[in-house]
Every structure is written in C-alpha cells, then in structure tokens.
Amino acid sequence: xxxxxxxxxxxxxxxxxxxxxxxxxxxxxxxxxxxxxxxxxxxxxxxxxxxxxxxxxxxxxxxxxxxxxxxxxxxxxxxxxxxxxxxxxxxxxxxxxxxxxxxxxxxxxxxxxxxxxxxxxxxxxxxxxxxxxxxxxxxxxxxxxxxxxxxxxxxxxxxxxxxxxxxxxxxxxxxxxxxxxxxxxxxxxxxxxxxxxxxxxxxxxxxxxxxxxxxxxxxxxxxxxxxxxxxxxxxxxxxxxxxxxxxxxxxxxxxxxxxxxxxxxxxxxxxxxxxxxxxxxxxxxxxxxxxxxxxxxxxxxxxxxxxxxxxxxxxxxxxxxxxxxxxxxxxxxxxxxxxxxxxxxxxxxxxxxxxxxxxxxxxxxxxxxxxxxxxxxxxxxxxxxxxxxxxxxxxxxxxxx
Numbered sequence: 001x002x003x004x005x006x007x008x009x010x011x012x013x014x015x016x017x018x019x020x021x022x023x024x025x026x027x028x029x030x031x032x033x034x035x036x037x038x039x040x041x042x043x044x045x046x047x048x049x050x051x052x053x054x055x056x057x058x059x060x061x062x063x064x065x066x067x068x069x070x071x072x073x074x075x076x077x078x079x080x081x082x083x084x085x086x087x088x089x090x091x092x093x094x095x096x097x098x099x100x101x102x103x104x105x106x107x108x109x110x111x112x113x114x115x116x117x118x119x120x121x122x123x124x125x126x127x128x129x130x131x132x133x134x135x136x137x138x139x140x141x142x143x144x145x146x147x148x149x150x151x152x153x154x155x156x157x158x159x160x161x162x163x164x165x166x167x168x169x170x171x172x173x174x175x176x177x178x179x180x181x182x183x184x185x186x187x188x189x190x191x192x193x194x195x196x197x198x199x200x201x202x203x204x205x206x207x208x209x210x211x212x213x214x215x216x217x218x219x220x221x222x223x224x225x226x227x228x229x230x231x232x233x234x235x236x237x238x239x240x241x242x243x244x245x246x247x248x249x250x251x252x253x254x255x256x257x258x259x260x261x262x263x264x265x266x267x268x269x270x271x272x273x274x275x276x277x278x279x280x281x282x283x284x285x286x287x288x289x290x291x292x293x294x295x296x297x298x299x300x301x302x303x304x305x306x307x308x309x310x311x312x313x314x315x316x317x318x319x320x321x322x323x324x325x326x327x328x329x330x331x332x333x334x335x336x337x338x339x340x341x342x343x344x345x346x347x348x349x350x351x352x353x354x355x356x357x358x359x360x361x362x363x364x365x366x367x368x369x370x371x372x373x374x375x376x377x378x379x380x381x382x383x384x385x386x387x388x389x390x391x392x393x394x395x396x397x398x399x400x401x
Contacts, residue, residue, distance in 0.1 A: 063269075065104045066276060069119050069131040071261075072109030073307030079109040080306045084154050084263075084329070085132045087287035087303075094283035103276065113213075116140075123148065123266060130265045130280055135344050136188040136353075138264050142363060143354035147267035149365040151277070152284045153337045155329045157258025159317055160189045161235030162196070162248040164228040165221050171247055173200050180208045182217045182229035188259040191347050192250050193230045195257050218243055232259065233309055233317045240313060251321045255336035256343060270365070281368035282375055285331050289378055292329040330382040333366040 072079040081089060085107070088094055095105045108128065110118050116137030122128040123146050132154065142148050164170045170179075173196055183193060197204060210226050214234050220226045221244055229235070229244070238244050250258050263284050270277040291300050301318065305311040318328070341360040349357040373379045 063103065063129070063273060063276065065106055066098055066130070066280065067106045067108060067128045068280070069108040069110055069122060069128045069133070071112050071115045071133060073112070075307035080303075081107060081109065081132075082304045082306060082308060083132070083261075084284055084287045084291060087291055088283045091283070091287060091290070093286060094279060097279050097283075098276070101276075113215075120144075120146065123264075126266065126268075128266075129269045130263060132263050133261055134188045135260045135262070135341065136186070136191075136348065138262075139341070139344050139348050139358050139363075140354055142358045143348070143356050148264045148363065149267045149270055150262050150341070150363050151265045151270070151281055151365060151368055152263035152288075152331050153260070153333060153369075154262050154284075154288070154331065156255060156321075156323055156327060156336075157250075157260045157340070158232055159250045159258060159321070160192045160230060160232055161246050161250075162193075162228060162230050163221070163235040163238050163244040163246050165224060165226070165244050166242070168227055170228070173197060173202065173248065176228050177202065177206050178208075179227035180210055180225070182210045182212050182220055182226040184213050185209070185211045186353060188344075189230060189232055191344060192253065192257045192259065194347065195253070195343075196248065233313055236313045236316055237309060240310075256340040258340070260337070260340055267365075270368075278368055278371060278375075282372045285369060285372040285376060285378065288329040288331050289376065289381060292326040292382070294325055297325060324383075326381075327383055331369050331372075332382050332384055333364055333369065334384060338364060 068085070070081050070085045072081050080086060089107060098105050108122075110133075115133055119128070119131045119133050120137055120141040123131065123141055124144070130151070138148055138150070162173065164176070168179075170176050183190060194204065197206070210220065212220060212226075214231055217226075217229045217231065217234070218238060218241075221229055221238065229238075231238070235246055235249075239246050263281070265277060265280070290296060301311055301314050305314045308314075309317075338360065341363060345358040345360050348354045373381070
C-alpha cells in the first residue's frame with residue numbers, strides 16, 4: 001500500500017503513463033504577460049483536476065483509496081504541506097493504519113492561488129474525501145449543496161494585519177477613512193477587516209477598496225497607488241522589507257475574528273465509512289498533540305516556513321498573542337470556533353457570496369474528535385474553555401502608539 005503526495009517521481013499514473021517530477025509555479029513576475037498567466041493557470045487547473053482522481057463514486061462503500069487535499073508550497077524541487085497535514089505525512093501513522101486495512105493514502109497538493117475553488121470542485125465531484133482548507137470556501141461549498149462536515153478544528157486561526165504605506169501618519173483604521181485600501185475581496189481575511197471597520201463605527205463605503213490579490217499588493221503600496229492593505233502574514237513580510245508598517249492585527253481582537261482553516265470531510269463519506277474517517281481524525285489529533293508540545297516548537301516553526309515565509313516571519317506571527325503554545329493547536333470545538341463559523345455564514349450570506357445561509361450547527365461534527373481524545377488518551381490535554389487574555393478582548397478598535 002502507498003502513501004503518495006500527488007504523483008511520486010517514477011510512478012505511473014492512472015492512465016499508465018510514466019510521471020516525472022512536476023512543479024506547480026506559485027509565483028509570476030509582476031507585470032508579466034496576461035496571456036502567459038492565463039495559460040499557466042489553465043495548466044495548473046488541468047494538473048490538479050487530473051490529481052483529484054480519488055476513488056470512483058461506485059466504490060464509496062468499500063474505498064480502496066483515501067484522498068486528502070491541502071494547500072502545498074514548492075520547496076527544494078518538490079511540494080510540501082505545512083501545518084498539521086505536514087506532520088500527519090511525516091509521522092506516517094495514518095499511512096500504516098490504512099495499509100493494514102488494504103487502503104491506499106494519497107495527499108493531493110493544491111497551490112494557494114487556486115486552492116479554495118479547486119478543492120470545492122473536487123469535493124463536489126467526489127474525487128477527494130477530506131481537505132485541509134479555509135473557512136470561506138468551505139461555507140461556499142456547503143451553501144452550494146456539497147455535504148461537508150467540519151471534522152477537526154485546527155488551532156487558533158491565522159492572524160491578519162493592517163499595513164499602511166511609508167510616509168502616511170495613520171495609527172488606526174479611523175485615520176484611514178477616505179483612503180485607498182488594498183483588499184482581496186471574497187477571501188477569508190475580508191471578514192476580520194469588516195469586523196474591524198464595524199467595531200470603529202465605520203462602513204466599507206467609508207474607504208475606497210481596491211480589489212487586488214496579495215501578490216500585486218507590494219507594488220501598489222510602494223507606488224502609492226494604495227494607502228494601506230489588509231493581509232495575512234504577508235503583512236509582516238512587507239514591514240520586514242521596509243515597504244510599510246503594521247498598525248493593527250487580529251492579535252488585538254477576539255479569537256473568533258481570525259481566519260480559520262480546518263480538516264473538512266464529505267459527510268456522505270464519513271457516514272458510509274465511519275471507521276476510516278475515525279482513523280483520519282485520529283491522525284490529525286495525534287499530529288496536533290505533537291505540534292502542541294513546547295519541545296517541538298522550533299520544528300513546527302521551521303516546517304511552517306518551508307516554501308512560504310521566512311522563519312522569522314512565522315515566529316513573529318505566532319508571538320505576542322497571549323495564547324499558550326499548546327492551545328494554538330487545539331482540535332476542540334470551543335466557543336470561538338462555533339462563533340466564528342456562525343459569523344462566516346452570516347457574512348457570506350449578507351454580502352451575497354452565497355445564495356442560502358449555511359446551518360453551522362449541522363456543519364460542525366464533533367463526534368470524531370471526541371472519540372479521538374478518548375482513543376489517544378488526550379482528554380484534558382487541551383483547555384476546553386480557553387479564552388484570550390482579558391486585556392486583549394478590549395483592543396479590537398485600539399490604536400497603536
């Protein structure tokens with residue numbers, strides 16, 4: 001039995017063709033040809049669609065393959081999965097347990113630029129069984145009729161940063177009223193930005209929102225075409241490069257403001273294959289417990305930086321939030337998780353991103369994590385009532401000195 005990441009070097013695909021190592025380009029030079037960019041995206045889409053084979057729908061009752069998709073990054077000539085998924089692969093426990101049952105394990109890498117839509121399409125076509133990806137695309141998929149279940153919450157979420165250009169004397173979002181702000185609309189970090197705006201008595205219409213992707217943002221900020229931007233940890237990288245400075249982050253906000261990415265699974269697969277689903281959830285909870293140990297902190301930061309951000313940026317992103325290292329990897333369905341998904345469901349519906357509001361009570365399925373904690377003797381390992389320090393919950397609208 002095999003555990004593979006995409007197509008391993010020297011193996012043969014389902015069509016019988018020999019497969020050499022392939023690479024997915026994740027970056028293009030700013031200002032490059034739009035035609036070339038379109039061709040590259042089309043090739044990426046084709047490669048990913050071919051990878052998202054999984055098992056046929058007719059084999060759902062007795063699958064021979066479990067397929068897990070996730071965001072991956074080019075690194076040293078290959079593709080690497082960061083975060084808990086990367087730990088699951090490294091540990092090899094899931095591969096071995098599935099092999100005992102005659103089931104192959106495939107991890108399918110997806111580039112971040114097209115991750116959400118591609119994973120949703122693969123879920124819809126039943127070409128994958130599980131995926132570790134973001135809150136917004138998952139809610140959009142469920143609203144569109146894909147029977148997803150949130151099976152394992154993964155940690156405390158990702159921070160977002162408000163960065164202003166050099167030379168602009170702004171200390172808070174209020175100072176940016178009437179200014180041009182770069183924000184990639186429809187992406188998960190739009191929600192915390194909207195919450196920040198509303199917490200300060202403002203509206204999105206109080207700003208000129210420039211809808212550009214993060215890759216184009218540095219040039220726009222440096223040229224003065226925008227006055228500020230709202231990003232994930234890319235914002236820290238801009239500051240490190242001297243292209244602007246951070247004036248606010250979700251470290252200063254309630255926990256449910258943060259963008260989240262979790263392990264989602266097809267509800268029909270979980271219903272028909274509860275034992276296999278339990279193994280997958282057990283593997284992710286095991287990986288979370290390993291990551292949560294202080295002794296592994298340096299390894300976690302190093303692995304998270306592969307192909308994505310410098311280690312110093314990853315470490316800084318983790319620092320200063322007042323959250324215990326162990327709780328950063330909690331798989332518990334705590335109040336901040338349920339509150340967050342309720343907010344995402346309400347926001348996506350109110351903004352017209354989905355046609356029907358998602359029932360988040362039905363989306364969140366804690367049965368498998370509860371069993372995993374028992375199976376792995378981890379009951380009590382994480383704090384079920386964790387909260388942000390009191391001083392932080394009042395700083396959502398605070399300005400930096």
